[in-house]
Amino acid sequence: MIYFDNVTKKYKDNFAIKEVTISIAQGEFVSIVGHSGAGKTTLTKLILAEEAPTSGIVSFESTDIHKLSKKDLMNFRRKVGIVFQDFRLLSGRTAYENIAFAMEATGKSDENIIEDVPHVLELVDLTNKAFHFPHQLSGGEKQRLAIARAIINQPDIIIADEPTGNLDPMNAIEVINILKKINDLGTTVILTTHNKGLVDAIKKRVITLENGRVIRDHKEGKYVL
Amino acid sequence: MMIHYRRIIRTGWYNFTRSGFTSIASILIMTITLFVMTSLIFVQAALNASLNDIKEKVDVTVYFLPGTEELAIKKVEDSLSKLPEIKSITYTSSVEALTNFKDKHGNDYLTLQALDELNSNPLGASLNVKANDPSQYESIANYFENDSALANGNLTIVDKVDYHQNKLVIDRLTSIIKGARSLGFIISLFLIIISIIITFNTIRLIIYMSKDEISVMKLVGAGSRYVQGPFIVSGVFVGICASLLAILIFIPISIWLGNNMTDFIGINLYQYYKSNFLQLFIIMLGSGVLLGGISSFFAISRYLRQK
Numbered sequence: 001m002i003y004f005d006n007v008t009k010k011y012k013d014n015f016a017i018k019e020v021t022i023s024i025a026q027g028e029f030v031s032i033v034g035h036s037g038a039g040k041t042t043l044t045k046l047i048l049a050e051e052a053p054t055s056g057i058v059s060f061e062s063t064d065i066h067k068l069s070k071k072d073l074m075n076f077r078r079k080v081g082i083v084f085q086d087f088r089l090l091s092g093r094t095a096y097e098n099i100a101f102a103m104e105a106t107g108k109s110d111e112n113i114i115e116d117v118p119h120v121l122e123l124v125d126l127t128n129k130a131f132h133f134p135h136q137l138s139g140g141e142k143q144r145l146a147i148a149r150a151i152i153n154q155p156d157i158i159i160a161d162e163p164t165g166n167l168d169p170m171n172a173i174e175v176i177n178i179l180k181k182i183n184d185l186g187t188t189v190i191l192t193t194h195n196k197g198l199v200d201a202i203k204k205r206v207i208t209l210e211n212g213r214v215i216r217d218h219k220e221g222k223y224v225l
Numbered sequence: 226m227m228i229h230y231r232r233i234i235r236t237g238w239y240n241f242t243r244s245g246f247t248s249i250a251s252i253l254i255m256t257i258t259l260f261v262m263t264s265l266i267f268v269q270a271a272l273n274a275s276l277n278d279i280k281e282k283v284d285v286t287v288y289f290l291p292g293t294e295e296l297a298i299k300k301v302e303d304s305l306s307k308l309p310e311i312k313s314i315t316y317t318s319s320v321e322a323l324t325n326f327k328d329k330h331g332n333d334y335l336t337l338q339a340l341d342e343l344n345s346n347p348l349g350a351s352l353n354v355k356a357n358d359p360s361q362y363e364s365i366a367n368y369f370e371n372d373s374a375l376a377n378g379n380l381t382i383v384d385k386v387d388y389h390q391n392k393l394v395i396d397r398l399t400s401i402i403k404g405a406r407s408l409g410f411i412i413s414l415f416l417i418i419i420s421i422i423i424t425f426n427t428i429r430l431i432i433y434m435s436k437d438e439i440s441v442m443k444l445v446g447a448g449s450r451y452v453q454g455p456f457i458v459s460g461v462f463v464g465i466c467a468s469l470l471a472i473l474i475f476i477p478i479s480i481w482l483g484n485n486m487t488d489f490i491g492i493n494l495y496q497y498y499k500s501n502f503l504q505l506f507i508i509m510l511g512s513g514v515l516l517g518g519i520s521s522f523f524a525i526s527r528y529l530r531q532k
Binding site: 050074082091093 | 448
């Protein structure tokens with residue numbers, strides 16, 4: 001599904017990613033772990049075409065993501081749900097509107113929005129906070145809202161970049177459980193994290209990065225550094 | 226497609242109403258811009274009124290020799306009235322000239338006594354000529370100097386044309402009028418450009434504050450138009466509110482100027498505001514909407530260029 005073919009990303013003289021070759025199949029749950037600066041976030045940015053690789057190819061279903069036109073890139077991004085550590089919600093919109101925005105952006109009808117948004121809000125247990133603005137939500141609620149926005153369009157892949165970084169252990173477990181549930185329904189999940197306990201509990205594939213290189217890739221791995 | 230535009234307008238409205246102080250700040254800045262623009266229209270109106278007033282005071286009088294027949298003068302008047310530069314011609318007979326003279330010197334017994342002793346009217350008839358534009362007096366004066374322009378040697382009946390005495394004043398007025406107009410235009414243009422730049426930068430700053438949200442919208446898969454649209458709509462709402470505010474502000478200002486400054490300015494600005502209200506409203510509303518919309522469009526474009 002997603003292929004990194006000898007990908008290198010350099011910022012000036014520093015290598016963020018060096019000669020990385022990995023493939024992620026449909027329906028996998030992949031945890032990418034490593035120290036800060038190991039290249040985890042760069043990896044997700046390369047998948048989203050927020051950054052272009054210095055060399056190598058990042059492809060989705062045999063299409064080079066970085067050669068997509070603006071329109072095709074927009075369509076590709078609609079197949080990817082993203083969850084960030086800092087939530088990145090639209091501050092001027094309510095929880096309901098944040099989720100609805102992702103649907104509106106893809107041209108879904110009002111009927112679909114009215115039908116689907118409450119359903120997803122219920123899934124992340126935010127029904128009673130539907131008309132709250134992001135600044136009125138707690139960290140855990142914000143992250144659950146971000147997940148709701150990411151899954152509303154039933155994407156093929158969810159990329160969660162340190163989604164538990166700003167959360168307390170209880171909320172972190174809750175977020176991971178939601179991601180696992182989504183994965184059980186067939187969506188590919190790519191999770192970057194520092195949290196050893198969570199990675200060990202997930203018991204799925206773990207890719208370990210160090211100084212931009214893949215040093216370990218285990219099918220049912222653990223957080224080992 | 227309709228649903229797309231409806232959502233853009235609705236989102237733009239939400240952005241505008243929920244932004245609170247940011248919206249108020251941009252409305253105030255744009256109100257100042259529209260205020261400057263409309264003030265300049267007022268200044269131009271006042272300037273034009275004064276200039277027209279001055280223009281009205283400039284004229285050329287052709288004096289005929291005493292005893293010249295009225296018929297001959299009428300002939301001159303007819304031929305003059307065919308000139309395209311002429312706005313109006315007023316004929317004053319020698320009797321009227323004498324009456325006017327006596328009225329003017331009613332208290333000057335010495336002069337009146339001297340006049341009585343003459344036993345005849347020493348004053349000739351005259352034609353007061355007004356041109357459409359002060360710069361045209363020269364060609365009118367030249368007309369009298371050109372023999373062929375007047376039939377039957379009528380030139381001999383002309384005593385004097387006071388253009389040459391007034392030439393210096395007329396020339397100076399003409400250049401002042403032209404200068405004031407050009408200077409007024411340049412200053413207006415300069416002030417308007419400065420206000421537009423200030424408004425544009427304010428809106429750019431506001432959109433800069435939203436740059437992270439713009440990148441999130443793009444990552445969620447929103448198309449450029451869908452990201453850009455609400456910002457433009459918000460800009461348009463800012464323009465509409467600012468123009469309404471500016472229109473309201475001008476009501477008390479024009480009333481005060483009309484009551485207190487009409488003599489000084491030479492035009493009642495309240496009357497001017499009332500009679501040109503629709504035009505001024507359209508200018509303000511149009512400028513506000515265009516300024517808000519176009520500024521937002523350009524301000525956001527740079528964030529949309531990035532993938």
